[in-house]
Amino acid sequence: MLMTSLRQLEYLVTVVDTGSFTRAAEQLHVTQPALSHQMRALEQSLGGPLLERLPRTVRLTPMGRAMLPHARAALADAERARCAARLASGTTAGELQVATVYSMSLGVLPPALRVWRRDRPEVDVRLIEFRHADELRDAMAAGEADVALGPRPGDWAGPVRELGVEEFVVVLPSDGASEDDASGEVDLATLAGCAWVHYAPGNGLAELVDATCAAAGFRPRAAVRTEQTAAAPILAAAGLGPALVPANVLPPRFDGRVLRPKVPVRRRLAAYTRAAADPLTSAFIETLVKHATV
Numbered sequence: 001m002l003m004t005s006l007r008q009l010e011y012l013v014t015v016v017d018t019g020s021f022t023r024a025a026e027q028l029h030v031t032q033p034a035l036s037h038q039m040r041a042l043e044q045s046l047g048g049p050l051l052e053r054l055p056r057t058v059r060l061t062p063m064g065r066a067m068l069p070h071a072r073a074a075l076a077d078a079e080r081a082r083c084a085a086r087l088a089s090g091t092t093a094g095e096l097q098v099a100t101v102y103s104m105s106l107g108v109l110p111p112a113l114r115v116w117r118r119d120r121p122e123v124d125v126r127l128i129e130f131r132h133a134d135e136l137r138d139a140m141a142a143g144e145a146d147v148a149l150g151p152r153p154g155d156w157a158g159p160v161r162e163l164g165v166e167e168f169v170v171v172l173p174s175d176g177a178s179e180d181d182a183s184g185e186v187d188l189a190t191l192a193g194c195a196w197v198h199y200a201p202g203n204g205l206a207e208l209v210d211a212t213c214a215a216a217g218f219r220p221r222a223a224v225r226t227e228q229t230a231a232a233p234i235l236a237a238a239g240l241g242p243a244l245v246p247a248n249v250l251p252p253r254f255d256g257r258v259l260r261p262k263v264p265v266r267r268r269l270a271a272y273t274r275a276a277a278d279p280l281t282s283a284f285i286e287t288l289v290k291h292a293t294v
Helices: 006-018 021-028 032-046 062-089 102-107 109-119 133-141 179-183 204-215 231-237 279-291
Strands: 051-053 058-060 094-101 123-130 147-151 160-172 195-199 221-226 243-246 257-261 266-272
Touching (some): 006 021, 006 051, 006 058, 006 062, 058 062, 094 279, 102 123, 109 279, 147 279, 160 279, 195 204, 195 231, 204 243, 231 243, 266 279
Parallel strands (some): 094 123, 094 147
Antiparallel strands (some): 051 058, 147 266, 160 243, 160 257, 160 266
16 A cells, blocks of 8 residues: 655645645646656545646645645644754754634733743744634644643543633723722623623634623623724723723733623633643643743
């Protein structure tokens, strides 16, 4: 039986990304006949066509669409293995690829990254940020990062390390006190008539706000929607409406009223990998456990 090689997987990914055998051959520095031969060999080893050759482009077949994410993951794993080997031998610095969601790169990660940079200045960290926990999970499954940091995935087959529970708070304008300020809590139902500072569709926090308000008996009306987690408390403090935000994203001297929902709003955070973590990734996860702000 013919064996699939990493080089053949690289050929497949490059043809798909460039949309052309000609451009792929140029990028890979091989002749087009050699590229076509290797693609036919790959298809023969897998038992069916991966690509449909069209006049001006190529199109993945169903088998090709099933194969592509695994090809990308295999190539990413191979590159990480090479980097780990070079790092262990002292011949080069390393890079750690960390996938996360927008809000956590703002609130949870900075303290841990500061410690990591202090202790391992030779290892660069590349953040890959996503709007939604589902996008984060899919990217991690496709091998796009060494470790994912986000809401704990419910159906993840690989290793998962709990980081803690993230608390959410309600931000209101700083002017004008209310009965809520004495207790430091607010009943979300009392805000049903307000227009809210909401999050953009597709942002995972938009779903969290909708679900939280639905549990309180109403559907939030949006005064403004933002993609940026950091903007939500600022807009709320400016008087545009209440906002529900992770407590860890608020700066130390924040000019706004911050109240806890009477029914706590929380989400469990975790770091997870596709397989047993290599020593470098394991060390990073330990740094997260000790120093991330949750």
